């Protein structure tokens with residue numbers, strides 16, 4: 001399918017970016033287009049979950065560039081069979097920024113993340129309702145090709161899962177199947193660039209033919225990141241990417257995320273509050289399948305609006 | 319202070335004792351099975367190895383019109399009683415194969431009658447005392463010797479032990495198993511891939527799954543009945559042919575291949591699939607680029623074990639007529655053929671004592687083939703094994 005490129009998107013133009021994105025008023029009006037039905041629960045905090053009112057805040061940081069919405073989630077509900085796992089989620093995730101998803105275990109963070117590249121399609125029992133717009137095109141639309149979608153929305157998993165193939169092959173695989181690069185010099189360049197962006201080139205340039213599984217855990221995770229960015233996606237989803245790593249490897253990954261955010265929209269699930277505080281500009285707090293609060297990370301961590309958010313952050317539950 | 323310490327020690331001692339007892343039992347079980355194996359192998363080898371050499375008589379063989387009609391006349395009276403009648407009966411074939419022989423008299427080693435060999439090997443022999451003395455005399459003169467038994471490897475079955483060979487059974491087995499694998503491997507692997515990677519999990523696929531598992535437990539003779547009904551009576555495949563046998567064994571091997579392939583596919587961690595889906599691979603790409611290469615060793619191992627099982631199977635082949643007397647090796651899959659285990663059974667039921675040792679020799683050949691197959695499975699697994 002043809003998805004509008006960022007350039008086609010009027011909202012990504014600088015003028016709009018300067019307005020009150022990611023939570024623009026006109027978008028909220030459109031929310032009612034969703035066939036919500038009686039299954040979607042009324043969200044008590046739905047007013048809060050709409051968007052961090054970045055522009056509205058009076059804090060001095062708001063002077064920095066405000067990014068347009070990249071992923072616009074409208075009244076998304078999801079069921080595993082008869083059990084509802086996501087309740088009317090509304091989020092506007094800004095472009096070229098890091099957004100963290102936090103919340104107690106089992107609250108639906110991974111489930112939500114997997115909606116964004118439709119990995120949940122692989123689970124037969126899943127049904128979704130609502131809209132999830134990527135650059136204003138509904139990824140659950142009828143003519144969406146998931147293969148195309150996943151080349152634009154890459155994913156990094158909790159446990160490093162490089163293919164049991166060579167390091168080179170790990171990175172070259174996705175470009176090859178999507179026809180992004182030709183075999184040979186072009187592919188070699190792409191592999192090198194991707195590994196450089198993932199901060200792994202120095203360590204592996206002399207052993208590209210070794211199996212990816214022969215690397216250390218942190219290196220494997222960076223290889224997975226290189227694999228994800230090799231097709232130059234718009235969005236990178238990361239599900240607790242550092243939870244299986246030691247503090248040093250975690251720090252490396254966090255630095256990497258920091259570097260990548262200038263080119264990619266990154267959505268990261270984490271259980272580590274400090275990590276969210278360090279890497280993410282925005283944070284969404286999930287609880288029992290609902291977005292309780294979504295705001296600038298510093299606001300969430302210093303002056304949360306919701307009691308539950310505060311309780312979670314201060315470690316009173318979860 | 320001392321009391322709880324003591325108690326703990328006592329418990330540990332007990333635990334160690336239990337551990338030792340358990341270990342001893344395990345070692346005992348292993349020793350027992352090794353003992354059975356050793357006993358089995360020594361017995362078979364002891365009985366079978368003598369079949370690999372046999373008695374030959376040096377004789378002047380006259381090839382002429384008369385001897386082609388009446389082969390016993392081709393050799394001297396002196397050695398005639400010791401020459402294999404089976405060999406003499408083949409004399410016209412020799413002339414046919416090599417017309418230059420006609421009219422010549424050639425001095426050569428020819429296969430001796432079975433009792434001569436049995437006597438020379440120190441086994442029971444039906445030779446009279448007088449004949450035995452004569453054999454001893456000829457042996458001293460260098461007219462009789464024990465030599466490598468080429469007949470066993472170059473001939474088909476025969477009613478005479480000294481010229482009976484395993485070749486037609488080996489060729490029959492190879493053809494049959496080729497048919498089995500050509501049919502069962504692709505169908506089995508594709509069924510398993512579909513069930514494991516593509517099929518939705520609904521009542522229908524679960525029903526199929528249960529049935530496949532049940533099929534693996536069906537007594538093999540029933541597959542013979544099925545093969546007889548379908549392939550021979552309905553499709554019209556020639557009876558006794560490697561094609562009929564191979565297809566029947568394919569039916570039997572199919573569930574084994576499906577089950578082992580599914581196990582191999584399931585052993586591939588889902589994280590690999592997720593990774594591939596995550597970069598936008600289609601389902602077919604996930605399967606063919608990642609899952610199948612990963613599970614190949616398991617699939618091959620399972621298939622080879624299925625093959626080895628089919629190799630040793632007799633019951634279903636009985637029903638499609640492969641327990642037959644096949645003197646010359648089949649030349650195609652539609653020729654009448656027999657297989658190694660059937661051949662062994664046929665020999666084992668022959669009344670002559672001389673068949674004892676070639677029965678054992680046949681078993682040795684079958685075992686060698688099976689060991690080779692299993693070794694291949696191990697080598698393949700080692701070769702393709704990759705970690706993740």
Ligand SMILES: Nc1ncnc2c1ncn2[C@@H]1O[C@H](COP(=O)(O)OP(=O)(O)OP(=O)(O)O)[C@@H](O)[C@H]1O
Pocket residue numbers: 080085103104105106107108109110111112123
């Ligand atoms: N494949 C599945 N089938 C059925 N239910 C599922 C499945 N995956 C997740 N769930 C349920 O959905 C809910 C949300 O799970 P999810 O994995 O999204 O939580 P999470 O926030 O990522 O938790 P964690 O922090 O522990 O990873 C849980 O109640 C879980 O039991």
Ligand SMILES: [Mg+2]
Pocket residue numbers: 109110111239
């Ligand atoms: Mg999770």
